[in-house]
Amino acid sequence: MAEGNKLQDLEETGEALVAYINNSQLEKLRQVKDEHHALFDKHTETRKIVAQILNDVAQLEESASQKLMNMEEEKKQREAELESLEEQLRQCRAQSQMTDSELQFVQREFERLRTTEHELETLQNEVDEDTTEVIPSAVYVAQLYQHITKIKWEYDTPPNILKGVHYGADLATPIDIDTSVRSRREVSDQLWDFISTEW
Template sequence: MAAFRDIEEVSQGLLSLLGTNRAEAQQRRLLGRHEQMVERLLETQDGAEQWLRETLAAEKEVAGSLLAAQERASRGGAELQQLEAELQRAAAEDAHLQAGLLYLSRELQELRDMEAELERREREVDEDTTVTIPSAVYVAQLYHRISKIEWDYESEPGMIKGIHHGPSVAQPIHLDSTQLSKKFISDYLWGLVATDW
């Protein structure tokens, strides 16, 4: 029994030795796994840091683009306001020009109406003149035959000039109407007409 006890002790010693060996092996295995997990964790952390840097760079780029877009939008808004103001000024000027054009159109129409009226009156005067001119020519010829005076129509204003062809001698006529009365001139001219018919 002592031998059995010794065997049992040796067995337990062996078992505990084996248990210790298993624990070490398990501990080594766990340490290996732990190292693998730490390596993976470090790799993941490096990847996460790289991704974070890339994300921050992308955010910075997007923020810069957004600021540039906002600045462009602000400038565009200012330009739009300026264009709207110019458009309003142009519309006001166009309205002013339209009013001026309407006024000028009315003036032009009035001038055309006046021109048509003048042409109508000229036609009326021409029609009247055609009737009166022969009688005026007849009266002038009749007066010339009776008075025997040939008038100088190119004399200066205020001067009455001509030649009286009397029965024997031609006599010049030279009268200044600014110096002589109309009655005197009329009596003088009638005095030249011969009374023996």
């Protein structure tokens, strides 16, 4: 709108200039010329200001566009991070469910073992009650045999194998007898050979 007024002023000035030239009024002609120069200078300054404003607007648009692109990129990164966190959360939940299942299994096994242990304790108490009188005498007899014979037996052998060590005066002699291939008399004689008759 201001630009249109200036153009109209310029036209009017041009017409006035032609009229003054026709009237040959030199002083007026100089005045018109000065006004025309002033108007031209103002028009040039206005163009510079408008150009600067347009340049500033272009820079602002470019800056805003760059910020928008940066924000879009950051948004994509945040979305990727969010997806990664959601995946980790899914994995943690799955792991937690597995751990809960394993924990329940272990708890059931523990309860089963406690029940078994209780049953064994009950059985042991029953055995202890039944053997309170028998075991001490059996232990005494076993210790007495070991003291007399100087033979220390191994008790975790198969039923047909006699294993142990005879601790003689000078040396220890291992004993390893398969009773399935020898008679009871032969076994007895071999064992009596270890016993010293000296008191």
